[in-house]
Amino acid sequence: MKPTIYDVAREAGVSIATVSKVINNTGRISEKTKENVLNIMKQLNYQPSVVASALTGKSTYTIGLMIPDLANPFFSGIARSIEDRAHVLGYNLVICSSDYDSAKEAKYISLLLQKSVDGIILASGFENIETVKDLIKQKVPTAIIAREIPSLEVDTVAVDDFLGGYQATSHLLALGHTNIAIIARDLWSNRERMRGYRQALEEAGIAYPSEVEYVSESDVESGKQLAEQILQQKNRPTAIFACNDLLAMGAIQAAREQALSIPRDLSVVGFDNTVWASVTDPPLTTVAQPIRDMGTQVMNLLMQEINGQKRHRQRVVLLPELIVRDSTARYES
Amino acid sequence: MKPTIYDVAREAGVSIATVSKVINNTGRISEKTKENVLNIMKQLNYQPSVVASALTGKSTYTIGLMIPDLANPFFSGIARSIEDRAHVLGYNLVICSSDYDSAKEAKYISLLLQKSVDGIILASGFENIETVKDLIKQKVPTAIIAREIPSLEVDTVAVDDFLGGYQATSHLLALGHTNIAIIARDLWSNRERMRGYRQALEEAGIAYPSEVEYVSESDVESGKQLAEQILQQKNRPTAIFACNDLLAMGAIQAAREQALSIPRDLSVVGFDNTVWASVTDPPLTTVAQPIRDMGTQVMNLLMQEINGQKRHRQRVVLLPELIVRDSTARYES
DNA sequence: ATGAAAGCGCTAACAC
DNA sequence: GTGTTAGCGCTTTCAT
Numbered sequence: 225m226k227p228t229i230y231d232v233a234r235e236a237g238v239s240i241a242t243v244s245k246v247i248n249n250t251g252r253i254s255e256k257t258k259e260n261v262l263n264i265m266k267q268l269n270y271q272p273s274v275v276a277s278a279l280t281g282k283s284t285y286t287i288g289l290m291i292p293d294l295a296n297p298f299f300s301g302i303a304r305s306i307e308d309r310a311h312v313l314g315y316n317l318v319i320c321s322s323d324y325d326s327a328k329e330a331k332y333i334s335l336l337l338q339k340s341v342d343g344i345i346l347a348s349g350f351e352n353i354e355t356v357k358d359l360i361k362q363k364v365p366t367a368i369i370a371r372e373i374p375s376l377e378v379d380t381v382a383v384d385d386f387l388g389g390y391q392a393t394s395h396l397l398a399l400g401h402t403n404i405a406i407i408a409r410d411l412w413s414n415r416e417r418m419r420g421y422r423q424a425l426e427e428a429g430i431a432y433p434s435e436v437e438y439v440s441e442s443d444v445e446s447g448k449q450l451a452e453q454i455l456q457q458k459n460r461p462t463a464i465f466a467c468n469d470l471l472a473m474g475a476i477q478a479a480r481e482q483a484l485s486i487p488r489d490l491s492v493v494g495f496d497n498t499v500w501a502s503v504t505d506p507p508l509t510t511v512a513q514p515i516r517d518m519g520t521q522v523m524n525l526l527m528q529e530i531n532g533q534k535r536h537r538q539r540v541v542l543l544p545e546l547i548v549r550d551s552t553a554r555y556e557s
Numbered sequence: 558m559k560p561t562i563y564d565v566a567r568e569a570g571v572s573i574a575t576v577s578k579v580i581n582n583t584g585r586i587s588e589k590t591k592e593n594v595l596n597i598m599k600q601l602n603y604q605p606s607v608v609a610s611a612l613t614g615k616s617t618y619t620i621g622l623m624i625p626d627l628a629n630p631f632f633s634g635i636a637r638s639i640e641d642r643a644h645v646l647g648y649n650l651v652i653c654s655s656d657y658d659s660a661k662e663a664k665y666i667s668l669l670l671q672k673s674v675d676g677i678i679l680a681s682g683f684e685n686i687e688t689v690k691d692l693i694k695q696k697v698p699t700a701i702i703a704r705e706i707p708s709l710e711v712d713t714v715a716v717d718d719f720l721g722g723y724q725a726t727s728h729l730l731a732l733g734h735t736n737i738a739i740i741a742r743d744l745w746s747n748r749e750r751m752r753g754y755r756q757a758l759e760e761a762g763i764a765y766p767s768e769v770e771y772v773s774e775s776d777v778e779s780g781k782q783l784a785e786q787i788l789q790q791k792n793r794p795t796a797i798f799a800c801n802d803l804l805a806m807g808a809i810q811a812a813r814e815q816a817l818s819i820p821r822d823l824s825v826v827g828f829d830n831t832v833w834a835s836v837t838d839p840p841l842t843t844v845a846q847p848i849r850d851m852g853t854q855v856m857n858l859l860m861q862e863i864n865g866q867k868r869h870r871q872r873v874v875l876l877p878e879l880i881v882r883d884s885t886a887r888y889e890s
Numbered sequence: 891a892t893g894a895a896a897g898c899g900c901t902a903a904c905a906c
Numbered sequence: 907g908t909g910t911t912a913g914c915g916c917t918t919t920c921a922t
Contacts, residue, residue: 229915241894247917250918275672275673277916286651295633300627304627318619318652339607339649500836502777506838561898571909581901587907611914612900895921896920904912906910
């Protein structure tokens, strides 16, 4: 059996209260007994039970992270950066992949709550806001990353998606493209990116379709399929703005299969700047999100929330940056 | 305050024992009271505390997963597949990235233990076996994935790395290559892959270097650097076997920068068959690991371990499969 | 400086 | 069928 606080108390010839005090470095104990207890603890290889201590009202030192899909490189990057920051603060992460499924989101949240996590970071889509509202109302320390929820009073770290969409489109426009398609999944952040896209087109005096076809998954395959379709239209676009790098890669694949050369026949810009953007051929022009910075900042905000610091909540909006690589080029008519 | 079992007992006009029984569906309670209690629970939005229940000897329903790096697509794939299986079994995952650092490995294990996880899955390098030995000795339910530890009696799911290395090299050999370099980080699994590589070369009667230079990180950049070096040797190899897809991509980048065409001037084969292998240009010939299957199987093994089923432990060895794409071609002298 | 004891929310005998 | 009660391992007053 694992040793308990009683075991070390007995061995050390003191009370459990004393042991508890040396564990937590609270109260006043003589150097002598302290040292003695410490020794016994080592000797017994004693590890205090977080479960028991949590029951007495202390923290569990674990925080829940809800993301759409751990296997998506953007989100695994986010998860990793949060994990790192959490680790230095003494916290562990329990990770839940929601697949943008509201039912899963709700179920996972409920599980996390039963486990008394100290806080929750939301990076999932949450088309259904109710679950989030509930969290806030229950005063569960919560922070949101990579998504803004304008109507909610909650700490948020996100990139300016509107600006990102605007940057990507402006870049294409500046290269002389006028027929620019967009590929996106119907998500909040993408709707923002699309607003930026439209804004840029409008400023350039270019008409844009009032309705666009969305993709049903944010992966390479879906991007490829939609791109295939788009590239077969009579009035084939000369550039595609894909709302994430995966979709962009799908577009590149589709182009390649139709023997279109990138960027000569088709320019493609992505979003996220995952590690992979630099590794495709051609290297992908994309809008960078400062992933590490975002992770660190949400975790910091969540900490303040957990520590119950009296303060105003905030929305941190980081600015995206267009990274120009070789998948975009001047349009030669 | 969150409602406790006492609150629902009071509201329902029964004892906490009764409530506990309906929660766990144990003992005998009349349909009537059961229904009543259930109603009250719903009404109060009561969620039993896993922490408290864990303290009384039950499970925490969380399992620890230690991997080298969540941001590495192979491992995030592994993590996702384990998460999925865990979820259907009612478990959550707390994920720890070790960066192949023994100190971190030990520290994380200790943390997980303090949190009373029900079991631990190890996917980390663990060059230092002691930590793992300790786990086994302490009878912590443990399972290992993507790595074999021949000397330990522990459930394991892994791919036959030796065979994988052999397959990759044989493929190159069959294409007429005789000067084949290898790029790897010095890890157990890679040493196996290298054994396969050497075996294949030996069978073909080709001398191989007794010492190879290892790479210090398993990422694109490191692969690129080593490849640059290799490609500048007087006796430049015509093929490179990289021990994972990231390194392979680095090699491709290095070749590209030296204006070598792939596969015309240089053949490259990777390992893992991460999603990205199909997306590079040219698409990467690589050795596939059945990621989803591996995840499901470790989780199943761990479950048996957790349930204390009396049985023999096992080592599941899955066979890798060479996926031929366009990064390899016949050597034209 | 140290210890006794109450209590955290729940489970599991054991009574009734 | 339902309730009483003794823990689970720890923290925290409050005495001493």
